[in-house]
C-alpha cells in the first residue's frame with residue numbers, strides 16, 4: 448500500500464516547519480547537502496521530517512527495525528529519534544545527499560542511488576565491510592553492522608517509507 | 623550482444639564475460655557459496671557452488687562462480703549428483719572449520735552433521751578454509767597486506783613471511799568478508815590488534831570513543847578526497863550535533 452500524501456490532513460504548523468524547509472536550511476548550515484535531496488516513490492514525494500509533531504514515541508525506530516528484519520534490532524534502526532531539549536525531539540535519518548560522502552568514500556562502489564526512489568542503497572553483495580561510509584557521513588546517519596560485516600542505511604523502504612506510514616503523530620510524512 | 627543459456631530449463635540472457643553464478647543469482651536461482659564475493663574475481667576455492675553443466679554434448683560438474691556463461695550452455699543447479707558432491711565438499715570444509723556456524727549450518731542443509739575427515743590440527747588460523755577471500759579483498763582495496771604462505775598441509779593465509787605487515791591499515795575488511803569469521807580482531811578502547819599488528823585508533827574529539835585506525839584514516843584521506851574533519855568525530859556525536867543544528871532551525 449502506498450502512502451498518499453495528497454489525502455492526508457496538514458498537521459499543525461507544518462507550513463512553517465516542514466522539513467523540506469528545515470532540511471534546506473540544514474544544508475545551508477553545513478554546506479554539504481544540496482537542497483531537496485530526498486525524493487521517494489514514483490510520485491516524487493519527499494520523506495519529510497516534522498520535529499514539532501514528534502513526541503519521542505520511537506514508533507518509527509521500531510517500525511524500521513521490523514521492516515528491515517535481517518538487521519532487526521532497535522539499536523540498528525536506520526532512523527533515530529534524538530532528544531534535543533526538554534520534550535523536544537528530532538528524528539534523524541539519511542538525507543540521501545546529492546553529493547554523498549558515503550558514496551564518495553566507498554572503495555568498491557557498493558553504494559549507489561536507486562534512481563526510481565532517490566535513495567542511496569547498499570549493494571550488500573559488493574560491500575566489503577570496511578566501515579568507511581559510517582565514518583565519513585557528516586551527519587552520523589550511516590551504520591555499520593559488525594556482525595554481518597555490512598553497511599546499513601535508510602533505503603526509503605524502496606519508495607514507501609514505513610516510518611512515515613506508522614508515525615502516529617504526523618511527524619514523518621511523504622509529501 | 624547477449625548470450626543465451628538455460629538454467630534449470632529456463633532460458634536466460636547474459637552478457638559476455640559474466641559468470642554462471644552471477645547470472646543465476648541475478649535471475650533468482652539459488653546456488654550456495656562461501657568464498658564468492660562480487661567485489662573480487664572468483665577462484666572456485668570452496669567448491670560449494672558446484673552445478674551440472676552441459677555444453678557441446680558433454681555433461682560435467684563445475685564450480686559456477688568462475689565458469690563463464692556461454693551461448694547454448696545448459697546449467698542444472700540441483701541434481702542428486704550435485705547435492706552429493708556439495709555434501710562431500712562441505713564435509714571436508716567441516717573438518718577445516720568445525721567452529722564456523724555458517725559452515726555447520728550449510729553442511730546440515732546437505733545432511734552433513736559430522737565429518738569423517740581428520741580435523742585440521744590447531745593452526746595459526748583456526749577455522750580458516752583457505753579460500754583467500756580476505757587476501758583478494760585486501761588486494762582489491764589496494765593494501766596487499768596478506769598472502770598465502772607455505773603449501774599443501776602447511777598452507778596458511780597471513781601477512782607475507784608471517785611477520786606483521788607494513789601495508790596493513792587495520793580496516794578489518796578481511797574480517798568482514800571471511801565466510802567463517804575466523805580473522806581474529808581485538809579492539810580495546812584505544813587500539814585494534816589484527817594479524818599480529820596493533821594499531822592506535824583516532825579518538826572522537828567530543829567523547830573519546832574510537833573512530834577508526836590512524837592508518838585507515840590516512841588511506842581514506844588519500845583516496846576519497848573528503849575533508850580531514852570528516853573522520854574526527856564518532857557517528858553518535860555527529861548525529862547529536864546535527865540534531866542540535868536542526869533543532870535550532872525548527873524552534
Ligand code: SF4
Pocket residue numbers: 540541542543544547548549550567583584585586587588589600
Ligand atoms: S548516509 Fe550520510 S552521506 Fe550518505 S547519503 Fe545519507 S546523509 Fe548523505
Ligand code: SF4
Pocket residue numbers: 552553554555556557558569573574575576577578579580581591597598
Ligand atoms: S562498509 Fe561497504 S558500503 Fe561502506 S564504504 Fe565499506 S565497502 Fe562501501
Ligand code: SF4
Pocket residue numbers: 747749750751752753754755756757779799800801802803804805
Ligand atoms: S581467513 Fe577467512 S577469508 Fe581468509 S582464507 Fe581463511 S577462511 Fe578464507
Ligand code: SF4
Pocket residue numbers: 756759760765766767768789790791792793794795796797816817
Ligand atoms: S585489516 Fe589489514 S589485512 Fe585486513 S583487509 Fe585491512 S589492510 Fe588488509
